[in-house]
Amino acid sequence: MKVLVIGQGGREHALCWKLKNSPSVERVYCAPGNAGTASDATNVDIGATDIERLVKFAKSERIDLTVVGPEASLVAGVVDAFVAANLRVFGPTKKAAELEASKIFSKELMRKANVPTAEYRSFTRHQDAMMYLEEREETPLVVKADGLAAGKGVFVCEDRPQAVEAIKQIMLEQAFGASGSKIVIEECLVGHEASILAIVDGNTILPLEASQDHKRAFDNDNGPNTGGMGAYCPTPIITSELMDEIVEKVLVPTVHFMSIEERPFKGCLYAGIMVTNQGPKVLEFNVRFGDPETQPVLMRLKSDFGLMLKAAADGTLADFGPAEWDPRPAVCVVMAAEGYPGTVKKGAVIRGLDQAAMIDDAKVFHAGTSLQNGKVVADGGRVLGVTALGADFSEAKLRAYQTVKCIRWQGAWCRKDISDRARSYAVASPE
Ligand code: AMP
Ligand code: GLY
Numbered sequence: 001m002k003v004l005v006i007g008q009g010g011r012e013h014a015l016c017w018k019l020k021n022s023p024s025v026e027r028v029y030c031a032p033g034n035a036g037t038a039s040d041a042t043n044v045d046i047g048a049t050d051i052e053r054l055v056k057f058a059k060s061e062r063i064d065l066t067v068v069g070p071e072a073s074l075v076a077g078v079v080d081a082f083v084a085a086n087l088r089v090f091g092p093t094k095k096a097a098e099l100e101a102s103k104i105f106s107k108e109l110m111r112k113a114n115v116p117t118a119e120y121r122s123f124t125r126h127q128d129a130m131m132y133l134e135e136r137e138e139t140p141l142v143v144k145a146d147g148l149a150a151g152k153g154v155f156v157c158e159d160r161p162q163a164v165e166a167i168k169q170i171m172l173e174q175a176f177g178a179s180g181s182k183i184v185i186e187e188c189l190v191g192h193e194a195s196i197l198a199i200v201d202g203n204t205i206l207p208l209e210a211s212q213d214h215k216r217a218f219d220n221d222n223g224p225n226t227g228g229m230g231a232y233c234p235t236p237i238i239t240s241e242l243m244d245e246i247v248e249k250v251l252v253p254t255v256h257f258m259s260i261e262e263r264p265f266k267g268c269l270y271a272g273i274m275v276t277n278q279g280p281k282v283l284e285f286n287v288r289f290g291d292p293e294t295q296p297v298l299m300r301l302k303s304d305f306g307l308m309l310k311a312a313a314d315g316t317l318a319d320f321g322p323a324e325w326d327p328r329p330a331v332c333v334v335m336a337a338e339g340y341p342g343t344v345k346k347g348a349v350i351r352g353l354d355q356a357a358m359i360d361d362a363k364v365f366h367a368g369t370s371l372q373n374g375k376v377v378a379d380g381g382r383v384l385g386v387t388a389l390g391a392d393f394s395e396a397k398l399r400a401y402q403t404v405k406c407i408r409w410q411g412a413w414c415r416k417d418i419s420d421r422a423r424s425y426a427v428a429s430p431e
Contacts, residue, residue: 001306004029004058005041006048006078007069010334010367010385011291015067016041017363018298022306031057035376036366049076055085064088065310068267071148071288075101079267090309092267092287096258099265100287103146103184110282113257115250117282118142120186126171129183133163140188145170147179151227156188189283191276192237192425195293198251198271199308201317202264205251206308209300209325210238211293212421217341219417226341227382230418232331232393233296236425237275246273246280254285266312295365295385296330328361331396331419332387333404337368338411340381348409350376350383356406362388362399364407378409386414393422 003025005015013036020028020040031054033043046053048070058066068078068091075097082089098105104122109115123129133141143166145153153176155166163185170180195213199206211233217223238246250271258265270286270293298305302324311320337344353376356364365387368380386403390396397419404414 001025001064001310002027002029002061003306004031004044004061004063004066005037005069006031006054006066006073008032008034008037008048009069009291010365010382011289011294012069013037013040013365013367014295014298014385015069015289017365018301018305019067022304024304024306024310029061029063034366034379035369035371036364038371048073049078051076051078051081054078055081055087058082058087059085065090065306065313067091067309069288071097071100071286074267074287075148088310088313090267090313092265093263096263096265096267097287098263099258099285101148103144103284104182106285107184109254109257109261113253115253115282116279118186118189120184122146122182122184124182126167129167129171129185130164132185133160133167139163142186142188143167143170144184144186145176145180146182146184147176149176149179151225152176153179154225189274189276189281191274193283194235194238194273194275195231195290196238196246196251196271196273197290197293197297198269199312199317200255200265200267200269201312201315202259202266203255203315204317205247205255205269206312206317206320206323207243207247207251208297208323209234210243211235211290211297212237213290213293214415214418214421219415224341228290228292229334229336229415230332231290231292231296232329232396232419232422233293233300234329236422242275242280246271250280250282266315291367292332292334292382292385295332295387299330299332299363299387299389300326300328302326326389328389328391329393329396329422330387330389331393331400332365332385333400333414333418334367334382335384335386335404335407335412335414337378337381337383338413344381345411346377346379347372348378348411350378350407350409352407356386356403359388359399359403359406361390362386362403364403378412383412393419
């Protein structure tokens, strides 16, 4: 097969790399890609939401399968355009992507489908939200902008003044533009978070192994929220019994109700789960692969990924069988640019990538990089996702950080404790 991956981040580099290593795949293109996809695929200079040119390219190159990475492309309707042009595509339609694009839609669907999630109320008027806050005794509370906000539209508020401020920023100051014209206020859940990615063909669900990301910027989960500073797979908190429960109580009813709502879900369904004392509850749905979770998850996948995604696009996932996994855990450490998650410095030349590439069982996935005069430069906030396998979490972590040590550029930094949480769970609850 000839495959096209749409997007340009670390997730897309991991998708390209795994597809390139699939026996069923002959050639991989990436639009627009980054400096890393340039070596594992052929970059095509078309933006991830330039629908017309993407369709034209897929037709002229006779692409057999297109895999859409970012939510922005899905919400823009890339999948709808490919389907209309009779091109095979992996990802949800615009209507199905609403599961991520509108938190209110997603909460209402969960209510109808009886999927466990935080209690919530939604508001379209500022004064109604304020009145609700006045009446509520209990804090903390979580305030969320309804629409897409690049992972920044969620405020976990310890007390009422913080909630008032969050509502003001979202609704009055429009910090996220139109995404904040409606909000959700919900109960704050306590527990351990995990990311469940599942490949879905409209009916059949193929869950991938569970992973966990580190959302806070600094060590020991301090500092501001980010897109994710690292991730690991599997996560000891998701036992096989818990995974069965998540499939039964979350994934199956969600996929079923999406069909009832005439928005059949095809693509990667990402459930952000909080494992609470009352069992697993959904924090949010995404309609795409997680970033950086995809990097350690795909590092462990042994099945033919090209065939898996083709089967999902064709609606024949039931015939594909369960996925096969490398038993070794994988750890991904994000190397970020100076200033991230605020304004970052771009343009520094990255050195040491050749040395890093010589380490066995490690792979440097590029996220925010580009090629300038033949040199790889930092071109984003999260720059690289250094991912390694090991016999256990200690070895995978050690190998990932050994690889990190080979790489340098001015202002580069990373968290030092990625995957320590996994080891603390393993000690706390031996199986
Ligand atoms: P979301 O974009 O909805 O996943 O939210 C981003 C992060 O905010 C999550 O990964 C959680 O850490 C946190 N969060 C979201 N909703 C809740 C909730 N109801 N209770 C506690 N934490 C939450
Ligand atoms: N790592 C969180 C996300 O992909 O949304």
